Amino acid sequence: MTDLKRPLIADAPQSAAACAHCGAALAPGQGRFCCTGCEAAYGLVRGLGLDAFYRRRESADGALRPEAAPPVFDALPLTREDADGVKSLDLMISGLTCGACVWLVEQALAAEPDVIKARVSFSTRRLDLRWQGAAERGNELIALLSRLGFRVAPYTPACMRATEDAEGRALIRALGIAAFGAMNVMLVSIAVWVGEDMGAHTREFMHWLAALIGLPTVLVAGMPFYRSAVAALRAGRVNMDMAVSLGVLATAGMSLVETIRNGPYTWFDGATALLALLLAGRVLDRAARKKARQAVAEVLALQDGMVALLAGDGITRLVPVASVEAGQAVQIAAGEALRLDGRAQVETLLDTAAITGESLPRGFAPAAALPAGAVNMGAPFTLEVTAPARDGSLAAMARLLEAAEQSKGRFVSIADHAARFYVPIAHAIAAATFLLWWVGFDALWQEALVNAVCVLLITCPCGLAIAVPAVQVVANGALFKRGVLVGSATALERLAEADCAVLDKTGTLTEGRPVLIPEAQGAEALRAAAGMARASRHPLAKALVRACPEAPLLTDTREIPGQGLQAGTARLGSPAFCGVAGFSDGMVLVYRARADAAPVILRFADRLRADAPQAVADLKALGLPVELLSGDGPGAVGAAAKAAGIETWQAEADPRAKAAHIENLKAAGRKPLMVGDGINDAAALAAAHVAASPAGATDLAQTTADIVLQREGLAVLPEAIRLARRAQILARQNIGFALAYNLIAVPAAIAGLVNPLIAALVMASSSLIVIGNALRAGRA
Amino acid sequence: MEALILLVPVSLLLGGLGLLGFLWALRSRQYDDLEGAAARILFDDQPGKDPPP
Numbered sequence: 140m141t142d143l144k145r146p147l148i149a150d151a152p153q154s155a156a157a158c159a160h161c162g163a164a165l166a167p168g169q170g171r172f173c174c175t176g177c178e179a180a181y182g183l184v185r186g187l188g189l190d191a192f193y194r195r196r197e198s199a200d201g202a203l204r205p206e207a208a209p210p211v212f213d214a215l216p217l218t219r220e221d222a223d224g225v226k227s228l229d230l231m232i233s234g235l236t237c238g239a240c241v242w243l244v245e246q247a248l249a250a251e252p253d254v255i256k257a258r259v260s261f262s263t264r265r266l267d268l269r270w271q272g273a274a275e276r277g278n279e280l281i282a283l284l285s286r287l288g289f290r291v292a293p294y295t296p297a298c299m300r301a302t303e304d305a306e307g308r309a310l311i312r313a314l315g316i317a318a319f320g321a322m323n324v325m326l327v328s329i330a331v332w333v334g335e336d337m338g339a340h341t342r343e344f345m346h347w348l349a350a351l352i353g354l355p356t357v358l359v360a361g362m363p364f365y366r367s368a369v370a371a372l373r374a375g376r377v378n379m380d381m382a383v384s385l386g387v388l389a390t391a392g393m394s395l396v397e398t399i400r401n402g403p404y405t406w407f408d409g410a411t412a413l414l415a416l417l418l419a420g421r422v423l424d425r426a427a428r429k430k431a432r433q434a435v436a437e438v439l440a441l442q443d444g445m446v447a448l449l450a451g452d453g454i455t456r457l458v459p460v461a462s463v464e465a466g467q468a469v470q471i472a473a474g475e476a477l478r479l480d481g482r483a484q485v486e487t488l489l490d491t492a493a494i495t496g497e498s499l500p501r502g503f504a505p506a507a508a509l510p511a512g513a514v515n516m517g518a519p520f521t522l523e524v525t526a527p528a529r530d531g532s533l534a535a536m537a538r539l540l541e542a543a544e545q546s547k548g549r550f551v552s553i554a555d556h557a558a559r560f561y562v563p564i565a566h567a568i569a570a571a572t573f574l575l576w577w578v579g580f581d582a583l584w585q586e587a588l589v590n591a592v593c594v595l596l597i598t599c600p601c602g603l604a605i606a607v608p609a610v611q612v613v614a615n616g617a618l619f620k621r622g623v624l625v626g627s628a629t630a631l632e633r634l635a636e637a638d639c640a641v642l643d644k645t646g647t648l649t650e651g652r653p654v655l656i657p658e659a660q661g662a663e664a665l666r667a668a669a670g671m672a673r674a675s676r677h678p679l680a681k682a683l684v685r686a687c688p689e690a691p692l693l694t695d696t697r698e699i700p701g702q703g704l705q706a707g708t709a710r711l712g713s714p715a716f717c718g719v720a721g722f723s724d725g726m727v728l729v730y731r732a733r734a735d736a737a738p739v740i741l742r743f744a745d746r747l748r749a750d751a752p753q754a755v756a757d758l759k760a761l762g763l764p765v766e767l768l769s770g771d772g773p774g775a776v777g778a779a780a781k782a783a784g785i786e787t788w789q790a791e792a793d794p795r796a797k798a799a800h801i802e803n804l805k806a807a808g809r810k811p812l813m814v815g816d817g818i819n820d821a822a823a824l825a826a827a828h829v830a831a832s833p834a835g836a837t838d839l840a841q842t843t844a845d846i847v848l849q850r851e852g853l854a855v856l857p858e859a860i861r862l863a864r865r866a867q868i869l870a871r872q873n874i875g876f877a878l879a880y881n882l883i884a885v886p887a888a889i890a891g892l893v894n895p896l897i898a899a900l901v902m903a904s905s906s907l908i909v910i911g912n913a914l915r916a917g918r919a
Numbered sequence: 920m921e922a923l924i925l926l927v928p929v930s931l932l933l934g935g936l937g938l939l940g941f942l943w944a945l946r947s948r949q950y951d952d953l954e955g956a957a958a959r960i961l962f963d964d965q966p967g968k969d970p971p972p
Contacts, residue, residue, distance in 0.1 A: 195962070238957070241959065261958060263952065311950060312942065322934075352931075
């Protein structure tokens with residue numbers, strides 16, 4: 140942990156040349172490709188005659204580099220067969236960054252003679268694949284995509300939930316109907332407004348025409364608002380939808396009365412235009428949030444895996460985790476994460492960073508309880524499952540979280556705050572107006588009603604209802620572009636309010652994966668060792684390959700499980716395997732070219748993220764004191780805190796202690812922002828005022844966090860807080876502005892001076908100003 | 920004014936056809952992948968392959 144700030148080998152000076160397949164910058168001495176995977180992928184694309192792809196590729200450099208050993212899953216159990224023998228698969232494709240990727244995937248699959256249909260949906264990442272022939276072909280087709288650099292996962296129910304958006308479609312439908320209705324009613328209304336010489340019969344015809352279009356529009360397109368208002372009323376609350384519903388329905392009802400008695404004006408145009416504008420805001424808001432949900436589901440689908448179930452006859456089958464019962468045996472490969480609680484008959488070496496925050500792997504005695512979430516750093520072993528996934532420790536944690544999350548559900552957003560005092564006042568003024576005209580001025584009840592409804596219509600101009608959603612849409616969109624996903628509707632407001640930050644160490648402040656510490660190893664030995672390491676999926680071997688990505692695979696490398704790799708006379712593996720004594724921890728590899736050659740010691744460490752000190756300084760500058768809270772030992776935590784510039788730190792905190800610390804902060808009146816990635820952080824994340832999880836976090840942390848950082852690094856976090864605060868200021872400005880508008884317009888409505896033309900102008904102009912103001916939220 | 924008797928129903932009918940078209944497009948999921956559809960038109964089709972045996 141003392142070498143935290145040394146540079147990586149991969150940061151060595153790079154030439155201007157870029158890899159012909161993935162576009163990553165090439166190290167000096169490399170030909171046209173950054174790795175053998177890219178070379179193979181390029182050959183594949185050229186061979187299919189699809190090189191037009193490279194002229195259109197817009198993906199980030201390096202994003203399409205195929206993995207040396209892509210995770211595989213067996214698609215056979217997922218393959219469906221229909222009556223005439225056509226097989227079909229639903230897959231999730233990760234790594235689609237532009238239209239060219241969609242085209243490449245579709246064309247590469249279509250070039251296979253037996254593929255009947257390959258259609259990718261760019262926004263949902265869903266591939267609908269159909270082919271004729273053997274069901275086993277599915278796995279080959281998936282391997283083809285892996286070779287091109289795309290990651291493939293089964294299309295899980297979670298993906299389905301994120302993309303199947305019946306409510307969103309209902310909103311778009313309502314918007315279409317409302318827009319159609321508003322435009323056609325406006326056509327008729329303008330004729331009435333300007334046609335002062337119009338005869339009474341023509342006007343009556345026009346009014347009935349407007350009612351014919353306007354009434355069904357108001358009834359059908361307003362459904363989303365009516366439903367929400369009824370739901371809120373049942374829960375004993377008032378919300379903005381209540382004001383909208385009442386305003387629109389009262390306006391439509393009053394207009395019908397005016398139509399029947401052939402009054403001078405009807406107000407169907409105002410009611411329908413109001414609905415159309417509000418629905419447009421809802422549709423945009425939902426689209427932005429759906430994008431974030433889908434991105435999270437995509438990450439989760441990649442982690443959601445299959446396990447190798449060991450059947451009685453010694454054959455392993457890949458099956459979904461959820462189907463494994465207690466008492467069954469599961470094969471755990473080197474480098475694989477345990478997805479279920481269990482026991483092993485042998486001694487095991489597990490990396491429990493995600494569960495406890497310890498940065499070094501730990502040995503477990505035979506028959507010791509092994510926790511789900513740990514990563515196997517040693518030899519493959521057989522896990523006797525002690526609890527099915529639904530009763531395991533991960534599920535228990537998830538249940539704890541649900542309770543903690545309910546406290547967040549009680550958060551009252553600024554728009555609801557406004558609605559709570561605004562709605563009763565607006566309705567009281569409308570009622571008072573009716574009484575004033577009816578009783579006070581002895582007016583006809585119809586005339587009194589017209590004025591009262593005018594007050595309702597004016598007091599629910601889009602300005603107020605659209606004030607906050609417009610800001611959120613723009614701010615969420617700006618954050619999405621920076622790789623920050625905002626999951627929940629109130630997350631932005633809570634982020635703006637955060638007044639202290641609590642950071643986890645392993646995986647949050649640090650990268651959470653081993654990185655080679657550059658020492659005087661010698662480039663030649665390093666290259667040879669990395670070439671051997673390519674053959675293994677062990678985490679340290681993968682780290683070695685990352686440090687030296689251009690090394691070609693050394694063929695005839697043999698893996699001796701739990702010990703190391705052997706190729707001819709060369710050995711790469713644990714110190715004991717290579718005959719070197721004196722190393723106890725699991726973060727060391729030794730390379731020996733020959734049995735009598737001097738051993739090359741390769742040390743690994745969990746490195747501090749490069750931008751962590753800057754991010755901590757930025758957080759402090761924003762007025763958030765930063766604390767470090769980790770389950771790791773005091774030595775490692777202290778060193779990381781010092782390197783990152785954090786004064787307050789606490790080590791050896793278990794999940795309960797972490798959550799308790801957050802609760803204490805809240806009890807002291809603070810609003811903590813918790814940043815964590817592990818299963819051990821999840822309870823603290825759920826308890827915090829607002830929670831964020833960095834790139835590569837465990838699925839439990841990502842689903843618990845309000846904000847998910849998609850790109851490596853923490854630098855974007857202070858930026859997100861700045862953006863959230865700015866959005867909050869703009870939302871307040873918008874609400875204030877909409878209220879000020881009402882202060883002028885409402886007296887005019889009470890006095891009976893408002894006609895439909897003025898109402899339309901008030902509505903449109905206040906909405907435009909509020910939306911214009913909201914657009915500024917995108918600039919951080 | 921007699922023109923209105925003809926023109927108003929005609930305009931409503933045409934507008935209604937547009938609305939039906941929109942509802943049909945929504946129902947047949949043409950609004951589900953707007954980004955993909957936008958990118959797709961930029962690529963040429965590949966020459967067709969032989970039908971599978």
